[in-house]
Amino acid sequence: MSNKILISGNEAMAEGAIQAGCAFYAGYPITPQNEIPAYMASRMPEAGGVFIQAESELAAINMVFGASAAGVRAMTSSSGPGISLKQEGISYLAGAELPAVIVNVMRGGPGLGNIAPSQADYFQATRSGGHGDYHCLVLAPASVQEAYDLMPLAFELADKYRSPAIVLADGVLGQMMEPLVTSPRHKVTKSPEKPWALTGCKDRPANIVKSFYIREGDLERFNLLLQKKYKAIQDKEARYEGLNLEDAGVILVAYGTMARIAKSGMLKLRQKGKRAGLIRPITLWPFPQKVFQRLTVHGKQYTKRIIFLVVEMSYGQMVEDVKLAVDGRAKVEFLGRSGGGIPTENDVIKAVSRLIR
Amino acid sequence: MTEKIIIAGFGGQGVMLLGKVLAEAAMREGRFVTWFPAYGAEVRGGTAHCMVIISDQEIGSPYIGQADTLIALNGPSLEKFKSRLEAKGLLILNSSLARAGLDKGLKAVEHPFTEIASGLGNIRVANMIALGAFLSLKNIVGLESVEKVISDIAPEDKKGLIAINQKALREGARLNG
Numbered sequence: 001m002s003n004k005i006l007i008s009g010n011e012a013m014a015e016g017a018i019q020a021g022c023a024f025y026a027g028y029p030i031t032p033q034n035e036i037p038a039y040m041a042s043r044m045p046e047a048g049g050v051f052i053q054a055e056s057e058l059a060a061i062n063m064v065f066g067a068s069a070a071g072v073r074a075m076t077s078s079s080g081p082g083i084s085l086k087q088e089g090i091s092y093l094a095g096a097e098l099p100a101v102i103v104n105v106m107r108g109g110p111g112l113g114n115i116a117p118s119q120a121d122y123f124q125a126t127r128s129g130g131h132g133d134y135h136c137l138v139l140a141p142a143s144v145q146e147a148y149d150l151m152p153l154a155f156e157l158a159d160k161y162r163s164p165a166i167v168l169a170d171g172v173l174g175q176m177m178e179p180l181v182t183s184p185r186h187k188v189t190k191s192p193e194k195p196w197a198l199t200g201c202k203d204r205p206a207n208i209v210k211s212f213y214i215r216e217g218d219l220e221r222f223n224l225l226l227q228k229k230y231k232a233i234q235d236k237e238a239r240y241e242g243l244n245l246e247d248a249g250v251i252l253v254a255y256g257t258m259a260r261i262a263k264s265g266m267l268k269l270r271q272k273g274k275r276a277g278l279i280r281p282i283t284l285w286p287f288p289q290k291v292f293q294r295l296t297v298h299g300k301q302y303t304k305r306i307i308f309l310v311v312e313m314s315y316g317q318m319v320e321d322v323k324l325a326v327d328g329r330a331k332v333e334f335l336g337r338s339g340g341g342i343p344t345e346n347d348v349i350k351a352v353s354r355l356i357r
Numbered sequence: 358m359t360e361k362i363i364i365a366g367f368g369g370q371g372v373m374l375l376g377k378v379l380a381e382a383a384m385r386e387g388r389f390v391t392w393f394p395a396y397g398a399e400v401r402g403g404t405a406h407c408m409v410i411i412s413d414q415e416i417g418s419p420y421i422g423q424a425d426t427l428i429a430l431n432g433p434s435l436e437k438f439k440s441r442l443e444a445k446g447l448l449i450l451n452s453s454l455a456r457a458g459l460d461k462g463l464k465a466v467e468h469p470f471t472e473i474a475s476g477l478g479n480i481r482v483a484n485m486i487a488l489g490a491f492l493s494l495k496n497i498v499g500l501e502s503v504e505k506v507i508s509d510i511a512p513e514d515k516k517g518l519i520a521i522n523q524k525a526l527r528e529g530a531r532l533n534g
Contacts, residue, residue: 006381006392032396115397176419177377177392179384257418264417345417 007180009147009173010035013103014043015182016151017075021191022101023049024067024074026060028082031115032171033105036077057082061089061102068098069209071197073155077103079171080121081112083129090164091130094226095211097196099158101151102136103167105174108339116340117171119256122317125166126285133223135230137165137237138284140255144178150282152188157237159192161229168284170313172257172342233286240288241280244270245295248277250352253322254311255281258343262311265348269356276352279308284318292325307355311343312336358413360497361421363438365406366430366451371484375428376407379488381510382502383411391419404434411497426495428487430470431455439463449491451483466490468532474525479518482525489529500530 007015014036017025025040037053044051050067054060060076067074078086083104093100106121108114125138137157141147150167158165196207213219241259243266245251254262259280269276281288295306308330310319319334326332335351337343362379366372373394380392393408408421426447429435432455435448442448447464450457453471468490474483485507492500503526508519 004384006377006384006390171396172393172419175394175396177380178419179390260417262417264415342418342420344422 003182004179005182006177007144008035008175008177009141009144009169010105010175011039012144012148012180013077013141013151013167013169013174014039016148017101017155018043018047018049019148019182020152020155020188021073022075022151022155023047023072024064025049025076026052026054026063026067026074027076027078028054028057028060030079030082032107032117032174033077033079033103035174036103036105057085058089061086061093064100064102065089065093065096065098068093068100069096069198071191071194071199073099073101073159073191075101075103075155077105079105079107079115080109080118080124081107083121083124087124087130090136091128091132091134092211093164094128094130094134094136095132096209097162098164098209099155099162100164101154101158101167102164103169106168106170114340115171117173117257117313117342118338118340119170119258119313119317120338121168122284122312122314125168126287126321134226135163135233135285137161137163137233137286138168139165140168140282140284141173142256142259142280144173144176144180146282147173148180148182155191156189159194161233162196163229163233168256170257237283238286238288238290239282240291241282242278242291243280244275244277245279245291247275249275249305250307250309250355251277251279251295252309252311252348252352253279253281253318255284255318258311258313261343261345262348265345265352268345269349269352274352274356276356281318284321287321287325289325292322296326296329307331307333309333309335309351309355311348311351313342314338358411358497359416360411360426360495361424362409362411362426362428362491363406363421363424363441364409364428365404365434365438366484367433368403368405370405370430371481372405372428372430373407375484375488376409378485378503378506378510379498380409380411382498382506385506386498386502388412389414389416391416393419393421404431404437406434406438426491428491429455430483430487447491447494449487449494451487453483466494466533468529470529473528473532477521477525477528479521479525482522485522485525486529486532489526490532491529493530493533500526
């Protein structure tokens with residue numbers, strides 16, 4: 001039974017989490033994501049879960065650490081400044097191999113910045129953000145529907161790899177309302193058995209959850225295990241949407257809100273007979289490298305003729321991942337604005353038209 | 358078909374609700390819709406606004422650069438957004454609280470929504486009168502759909518206000534003859 005409702009991206013992410021069996025939420029208010037804790041405050045008791053408005057971001061992420069160690073699906077949410085405060089906890093989650101979902105509804109930065117939509121936290125999300133040699137899974141929804149659909153996936157991947165997963169949205173996606181079909185398209189998997197969880201050790205050996213390896217060689221061995229896990233994630237979990245790629249002269253690369261704008265620009269260019277395409281990464285880490293490699297390998301007819309135009313609400317962050325994936329085999333151009341500025345559909349059309357001429 | 362509408366007024370005039378009711382009704386009629394609010398540090402006495410896009414096609418940006426329609430319920434809103442109307446755009450103006458004085462080419466439809474609402478017995482339904490006036494000029498959503506939405510979304514403690522809001526909508530739809 002499906003039901004179509006008009007709902008904001010923030011509320012959709014909160015409801016998606018509840019549908020995924022999230023049983024614990026702790027957070028501290030910040031615009032533009034306040035509808036998430038507000039929604040959780042009213043829905044969690046109905047859903048049999050726990051909602052806590054923590055005294056600080058630091059407290060919230062550490063409560064999530066505790067809930068996760070106890071074996072339940074746990075999440076927090078914030079925006080840039082609050083996510084920065086949570087980085088210590090996120091590093092500890094990665095170090096203790098604890099699953100958790102962290103939603104970042106990005107706003108303008110650096111510092112306190114402003115509350116306008118932004119994609120300036122891409123580096124922070126995809127380059128670990130906290131200290132140490134780790135990664136978080138990073139999922140980037142581009143519609144209210146996808147904001148809902150990706151939450152169960154985030155919990156599932158976090159559990160599967162015992163790793164924090166970040167859902168990276170922005171102020172537009174959080175605040176806008178769109179139709180949402182609430183029968184989950186993504187089949188929700190139940191929280192798996194967690195034999196490592198701290199559930200009371202009567203009649204079994206005690207479990208230990210820690211990120212501290214002081215004996216010589218132990219930490220390096222642990223890091224090698226982490227790297228093995230990250231390799232598996234990179235091999236199996238990259239996701240993207242590709243549109244009009246095979247004959248494209250210019251391929252736009254954009255995620256989240258920016259991908260919606262790039263897509264409408266691309267479709268208008270197609271109507272005018274211009275060969276534009278779009279790659280929309282859905283996972284930012286792992287980055288969907290293979291599609292770029294496939295499109296630029298030597299020997300193929302389109303080699304060297306493709307230009308990638310990366311469009312971001314930042315002054316150039318994902319563009320670095322595109323350059324790494326392309327590895328010099330094609331030209332990579334950039335269009336971006338930051339601090340609340342958003343490249344428009346016309347900006348995209350103009351930039352592509354210049355390149356395609 | 359794509360219609361981009363900016364709805365603006367004082368905080369408290371119900372501009373957010375006007376937008377939500379319109380977007381919800383359009384969604385139920387099978388259209389693509391987005392509703393995007395101003396969520397900044399709005400101040401009392403200042404303007405509040407939301408942006409609604411209704412389309413037969415998937416919508417890219419929910420943000421409206423140039424609008425097809427501006428529904429302005431007070432003077433400051435008109436000042437803030439009049440430059441954002443398309444050259445042949447439609448202005449729906451609450452003449453109780455604003456005067457047009459527009460550039461040539463714009464189509465302005467002025468009615469004293471606040472006074473009419475007052476006459477109906479509830480000053481707060483000016484928003485629904487404006488929505489009715491808009492829908493009588495741009496037939497993008499059926500009045501019946503909007504009436505249904507009004508009754509469906511009213512919370513338990515506001516059920517008593519459904520009838521006056523629906524009446525206001527009908528009253529607005531009659532204003533343009």
